[in-house]
Amino acid sequence: MSELDAAGITDPALREAYTTCRALNAAHGRTYFLATRLLAPAQRPAIHALYGFARMADDVVDDPDADASPTAVAARLEEVRARMRRGLDGTDPRTLVAEGEPVVAALADTVARHGIEHRHLEDFMDSMAMDLTVTDYPTFDDLARYVHGSAAVIGLQVLPVLGTVGPREEAEPYAADLGVAFQVTNFLRDVGEDLDRGRVYLPHAELAAFGVDRDLLTWCRARGHTDARVRRALAHLVARTRAVYRRADQGIALLHPVSRPCVRTARVLYGGILDEIVAADYDVLRRRVAVGNGRRAAVALPHLARAVGTRWRRRVVA
Template sequence: MLPDQYCQHKAAKSGSSFYVSFRFLPSERRRAITALYAFCREVDDIVDDFPSDPGGARRKLDGWRREIADMYAGRPDHPIMQALMPHLEVYSLEKKYLDAIVDGMEMDLEKKRYGDFSELEKYCWHVAGTVGILAARIFGATRRKTQEYAEKLGLAFQLTNIIRDVGEDAARGRVYLPADEMNVFGVSVDDLRNRRQTSAFRELMQFQAKRALGFYDEAFALLPDQDRLSQKPGIMMASIYRELLLEIGRCGFPVLIKRVSLTKVRKFWLAWKAWVNG
């Protein structure tokens, strides 16, 4: 299997909303973003694949740090790195951001709770803000403000993921909801683990959703007019993810007992509307 084919398979297999927007890109940019996404999926899966072996997970993540270093030295070994290397200079994909993504995955091995939102925001920057920056460059960012937009949008995406996956994460022993906010609303870790869909829990989730929606609004306000056309793929992703967040709210935040999702048809419809309307 050729490197680009490997990445294509990895991205398609994930079934992610992000993959929908890739199809609207020119071929070179599509190959670059698919390789980046495949890398993110690969390192993200490591922590879940080694739930009882943090040492093994760390060794795997260290292996990816070496893969990144080898790629920037011009001798990539892994198919994903082979697929990504031709795009590094073209799109100014800096090593520090790929390293930061791996660091973010390692945070999942070291930290199971977040005391307040500032702690959580740091984690979100590593696993999502950095990805937003790299993706915006691949899409064709030309303005400094576009990087700020991409970071903010990455934060909104990650907060949406956290809301959607509260039940699944709690079952794995991870709680991404800020501890101080859980205390204010009277929601305990045991409530999450025992899937108690209380009114207090719904109020807490409404608070989290309102914050996430605010970051979507802040992101769009930052995007310069000069880059709106090039950043349409990000806008398409945001259209899908924002609608998912609203759908979770309309359903009453049942995230402790089931995973809320949008159909493929609905995702494509939202993506197409965003592509046409921007």
């Protein structure tokens, strides 16, 4: 496989591990996977590994067995954390694959290859654990700890793979902001599905300013009707999220040129979800909006051409 060859991944067990992660990304992370195709082949396996692990942990929380008690789900999540730590502590990847841990093996190899800080993985697991006990957030300040671990650290994990043109520390705040913008976009798109799971991520204070609370959201969800107060609250939150995107946009120029088309594409596609929410007149409690395949292609193809051109020019100069 050319991506694995380009990344210098030659061990058969590791190749199997990364291939598993790639399949997870392709099956479940359509927007991320499309954007990943714009990276240099050598970068892609690491992104697949990071996505694969995040997906594995997230599935424990969001898709538990029907008869699993909260205690059992919490124990299973802590088991994932223990398996993660074992991998990060240097367990031979071949051993991990043989034990049925291909995702952890690929994650551990990626973290070691790119010097990703272990605390970012720990913070991520902390946020996953919060989903088991926290169902509401009074303010954005209260939500901040959750989105740091569930979103900002994803940007910080990916940044060493993407590379920067200057000190990594200068790009880190923007990478974190972009992760947060992606996450809040998900909250706005998935407010109905999250409500079904008993969670409201949109801060109470922001909703209450427009006369919205959990009871009204539940009423709208049950009747397939979006109240005017909910529309106004969502419009406010969309505008607020767009401001976070604008702040994050400043960091794209700090990335390695080869990585910029990928990040721009992910940013435009995720920003497009906000556009779809507005176009649907904020009717997110009845259905799940999505960016259509035609728009995905229209966004991705120009960036693909630029990405290929950038890689080609750098090979010629080299």
